[in-house]
Amino acid sequence: MAQIDAGVAGAMVRESKAAAIESAETGKNVHLKLYRGDASGGEWKEYDVPLDTGMVVLDAVHRVQANQQPDLACRWNCKAGKCGSCSAEINGVPRLMCMTRVSDFKEGETIQVAPLNAFPIIKDLVTDVSWNFKQNKRIQPFTPREMTPEEKVRGEFNMQQRDVDRSQEFRKCIECFLCQDVCHVLRTHKLHDEFQGPRFMIRIAGLEMHPVDAADRLERTWREGGIGLCNITKCCTEVCPEHITITDNAIIPLKERLVSEKDPVAILWRKLTGRKGSSAPLPMAK
Numbered sequence: 001m002a003q004i005d006a007g008v009a010g011a012m013v014r015e016s017k018a019a020a021i022e023s024a025e026t027g028k029n030v031h032l033k034l035y036r037g038d039a040s041g042g043e044w045k046e047y048d049v050p051l052d053t054g055m056v057v058l059d060a061v062h063r064v065q066a067n068q069q070p071d072l073a074c075r076w077n078c079k080a081g082k083c084g085s086c087s088a089e090i091n092g093v094p095r096l097m098c099m100t101r102v103s104d105f106k107e108g109e110t111i112q113v114a115p116l117n118a119f120p121i122i123k124d125l126v127t128d129v130s131w132n133f134k135q136n137k138r139i140q141p142f143t144p145r146e147m148t149p150e151e152k153v154r155g156e157f158n159m160q161q162r163d164v165d166r167s168q169e170f171r172k173c174i175e176c177f178l179c180q181d182v183c184h185v186l187r188t189h190k191l192h193d194e195f196q197g198p199r200f201m202i203r204i205a206g207l208e209m210h211p212v213d214a215a216d217r218l219e220r221t222w223r224e225g226g227i228g229l230c231n232i233t234k235c236c237t238e239v240c241p242e243h244i245t246i247t248d249n250a251i252i253p254l255k256e257r258l259v260s261e262k263d264p265v266a267i268l269w270r271k272l273t274g275r276k277g278s279s280a281p282l283p284m285a286k
């Protein structure tokens with residue numbers, strides 16, 4: 001029989017005890033109110049499930065699925081806040097189910113879970129977010145400039161670290177679409193044909209700030225992306241689980257660049273006065 005090193009065995013016991021402590025039963029219940037329905041209509045249904053310590057809302061929903069309603073639909077993949085699949089509205093706030101602890105709510109408080117409001121429902125807590133993937137395809141992808149002769153010799157582009165850092169935060173996006181869901185332009189006014197939404201404003205900003213990208217997406221961001229419809233309420237930034245500063249670091253710099261480079265009145269003013277524009281230097285690499 002294989003021998004297990006005493007230190008390893010001790011660590012294993014400690015780990016399993018820790019796991020047992022993490023998911024210990026509390027003898028209490030969580031009261032859930034879940035939206036059940038599809039495109040033709042639906043209703044709220046209430047469930048009680050046993051409360052474990054460390055439980056997240058996704059665990060509670062899974063418990064309903066496992067023990068009471070096997071046909072309950074919910075989308076998830078990683079249970080680690082990284083795949084962006086388990087987005088829902090929890091007590092009216094767009095959040096990830098797997099990153100929302102039951103202990104965030106008052107003891108005895110009903111936890112209400114609804115599907116995202118800005119997109120069509122498929123079933124129960126699952127919505128059709130495919131509109132977002134279509135928006136992604138409308139954006140001109142990364143288009144690198146020509147390498148300089150020196151860069152060609154080395155086989156890589158010259159980039160300043162500060163230029164790389166500037167757009168780094170936008171690449172943390174997990175495509176949960178919580179920002180799209182909370183944005184009133186999409187959620188309330190349903191202007192999906194006119195505004196691509198904050199998630200795609202950060203994608204555009206990330207490309208526009210890229211030190212090597214040579215494309216100009218500004219005019220399309222105005223005409224087709226609908227950036228003018230954003231009135232900087234910052235709700236998107238507040239719900240982003242990756243803490244991306246969507247409004248201040250992406251949308252506002254894009255708007256400023258649009259005004260300084262494309263606005264006909266600003267261009268005429270600069271021609272007449274010979275001034276280069278009044279804005280402070282913009283945080284853009286190009």
Ligand code: SF4
Pocket residue numbers: 182183184185197198229230231232233234235236237247251
């Ligand atoms: S700041 Fe703009 S993009 Fe963000 S939620 Fe408000 S209107 Fe929508």
Ligand code: SF4
Pocket residue numbers: 172173174175176177178179180198199202239240241242243244246
């Ligand atoms: S920007 Fe934030 S909220 Fe919006 S899709 Fe990406 S991770 Fe989700």
Ligand code: FES
Pocket residue numbers: 075076077078079080081082083084085086087096097098099
């Ligand atoms: S299951 Fe992946 S983010 Fe929640």
